[in-house]
Amino acid sequence: MHTQPVDEELDRWLTKPTSLRAIRPDEVEPVLSSWKRQQEQGNFRFLPLVARVLFSMPSSSAQIERDFGAAGRMVTPQRSSLAPYNVDMATFLNCNRSYVDIIQCPKLSPKCAGARLPSNVLVNMVQDLDAEFGSMANFFSGESMNLGTLDNEDTGEV
Incomplete structure (x- = not known):
């Protein structure tokens, strides 16, 4: 046609x-x-x-189940903080692969791609913070530290 x-x-x-x-x-x-x-x-x-x-009604719920299954496999305990719009767009793209031609999408330069990254995926790591993680033991009480030691002794673990 x-x-x-x-x-x-x-x-x-x-x-x-x-x-x-x-x-x-x-x-x-x-x-x-x-x-x-x-x-x-x-x-x-x-x-x-x-x-x-x-506007038609689907004859079966199989496709809808597959679509929700794809979204469910995307949102896992390891990815529980995904923004809803990211899940929506990724699910849309996954379910409409035959309609979306990735080849037509322009390739972004690293600078342009970095500028388009959402702020929720950017994490600033400060080297000095690594040293502060060692001082976290000071935040726990001596009693809780002893309880952890006693638990390991009861099970025979070291």
Whole structure:
């Protein structure tokens, strides 16, 4: 199928106002009925088919289960602090691989890529902090240190 007629039809839909008919004063016709009416009147040929696909009920929940499974495998205890929008986008890209062409994405220079990294993935490591980790034992009470030693002795572990 050539895309030119579809593009022309989409442009016509964007420029020509179409609206839902009022069935009663407080109720309008369903969206799919409106698209069916547009197709029967000969106004649009391809867009009603798109609407049927977009607004249809899936015949099975298998695809939805796969989509949620992909998101569930992404959010693990090790990745529990992922931002919801990162999970949403990664799941979207994973579930729509056939529609997203990674080759068309421009390659970013290291400088540009660094500028686009979200702040939640940037961690500044200060070398001086490594020495401070050794002083953490001072934050624990002597009693808790003894309890840890006693627990190891009871189990025979060293």
